[in-house]
Amino acid sequence: MKKNLKIGVFGFGCVGQGLYHVLQETQGIKAEIKKFCVKNKNKERILDDSFFTFDKDEILNDPDIDVVVELIDDANAAFEIVKTALQNGKAVVTANKKMLAEHLEEIYDLQQKYNKPVLYEGSVCGAIPIIRNLEEYYDNDTLSSIEGIFNGSTNYILTKVFEERKSYEDSLRKAQELGFAESDPSLDVKGFDAKYKLVIAIAHTFGVFVKPEDIINLGIDKINDADLKYARENNLGIKLVVRAFKLNGHVYGLVAPQFIESNNMLASVRNEYNAVIVQGAFSERQLFVGKGAGSYPTGSAVLSDISALTYDYRYEYKKRTQGTKLVFSNKATVEVLVSFSQKAQINISDFEEFKGGYQGKESQYMHGLVALEKLKVWAAVDGISIILTPEFVLVPSKREAALA
């Protein structure tokens, strides 16, 4: 029943090397790496030269190779690899969340067309087996929401800021110096990395394909010392929270920093750990916590996908095939605290419902319900920091509610 798989791997960075070691030390999985395709011809590598090629076709056109594992940075090149691999009758394993988020519906269609699976457990929260559980374990439960901490770098920064009572700007700079961020650090701190993962999670939670540009992402890069002062005075933390949920036939979702009370399940998720909270009608609230990145945790998730392929496993996208038709929407207001410098222009009339404000010598803030589309506008302006209130409040717009 089990197959003996031959694997071609694109990329020999931290995850590729992690995968190699994990595979070496694991018993009972019938798979071996035949070739790594790499870009840089002059790099010293820990394996013999015969393991490497610089020509992608040497893997993609090799009839001997059953599985292509794609672990490169470049999302466009990655998508071309995935497409060609499927066309050539190969199964694919990838952890490239940007590529997946941008092409998820196409990848779904390609899997149907060529009848070959694409697995990507490593793309969302590293070692946490969230996609597999959404697909398999919750397939009979009526899921109402998914939320969590999907980015380890920003969680590390926020943990340090609060536990070591450092200035925000210093901590952010230091974390970037330590190399915690991705090759493009704005992907992490502006919330794009977390958003890509949310796009993938939404597909497996609600059966809806959303384009990344349709989801609003606020990062942690605008947080200022006034926010920290407010948090400390009110015994709150701040976390970059990812969430999506079902309401009146729509799916709402966003990525935004949020004030967090100490008894919130997410409060104790520290440093580079990720967390996912799934809420089902019957299973109630479930929390998964684990390392979201790193060579071994991600390598382990990739290997788990390879292992699943030896049993002919594939995602069935059950929520899509079984569920009622849900539509993603941004027509809603959320409750936020907005702090801003003198030069930024924010008026009470910008709020759908204004709840109060404060103006001090060095800082000012306003509190109330704001339309998601307005948040998107503010996010593009320097000097405006937007943080969700501890009790998350989202109110669908009246017009939208009438349609629902």
Place this chain on the structure above:
Amino acid sequence: MKKNLKIGVFGFGCVGQGLYHVLQETQGIKAEIKKFCVKNKNKERILDDSFFTFDKDEILNDPDIDVVVELIDDANAAFEIVKTALQNGKAVVTANKKMLAEHLEEIYDLQQKYNKPVLYEGSVCGAIPIIRNLEEYYDNDTLSSIEGIFNGSTNYILTKVFEERKSYEDSLRKAQELGFAESDPSLDVKGFDAKYKLVIAIAHTFGVFVKPEDIINLGIDKINDADLKYARENNLGIKLVVRAFKLNGHVYGLVAPQFIESNNMLASVRNEYNAVIVQGAFSERQLFVGKGAGSYPTGSAVLSDISALTYDYRYEYKKRTQGTKLVFSNKATVEVLVSFSQKAQINISDFEEFKGGYQGKESQYMHGLVALEKLKVWAAVDGISIILTPEFVLVPSKREAALA
């Protein structure tokens, strides 16, 4: 590919009714309940009489029924039902941890013999999908330990004691009055319920079948006010912790109360929630938190098993078939704090390594390394409270280490 399953259910208690409702409200699962077998002929029930039978053979001998769901209290009767169902070519779903723990190896053999699956996700930590993840997701990872909070009632009691600063005896009594405990409350407070779940978890984590009587279980029923005072003075909590881990070719495991520091992952698991921490060589530490009991969480786990049967899923017990041969052992010492009343006889010579003691007017305690077998003796004596130290320390006995 999906089958249309017909189900016969034994028991119509809280989980049975939960299952009925969950199944009613769920789309996409091709299964229906044909009959419930119940004991009490005079009880009013919410469904039509035609749904019920009092004769077990009406389910067990019905060729139309594919799946027997066993949800009764009596472990011996439950095992007979499971055995007969398998003999008669039916798949089985059960959440009866006592029955499973006592007969796990036989049930494994019966599955091979009759080539029919037994699934039991609901038996360990309710809605947390731990068995499925151990079987499927970690099958390629080298697991080194599993630990957690496997009993909701005792966790509820301990949470109340610490958060409401109540007397221990009062809280225990009150929780029992609230009906939080099982029909036999000693199963919860003495750690038997948690131990049964540990037996099942060990089989799927390490591929080892252990008899429940071979695992030492200390409960929370001996905890006294001196322990609470010690915990509060040292800013510690107390949790009933279940754990098993691999060391030198052996598996060690026990259930015991433990002092817990505030930064321990288990510290924030409150009230009736359960938690499982799995440690893998590559996936590193993963935490799962969810409701461990109740009609809907357990009903949801049972339904997830039924759903898996529509895809011909079965446990493969991969750790058993793939892994190296591990042996369960109690030949070790652990570090504990023992508090006891004047009449209990405890001597420094009872310790393998004595680390200190304290004698006050009302309480006395000793601290050091004690053999597991000695703990078993003390557990049977009134007035002795044994609590593991915050940093769990277990040292294999020298003779055992030499054999390993």
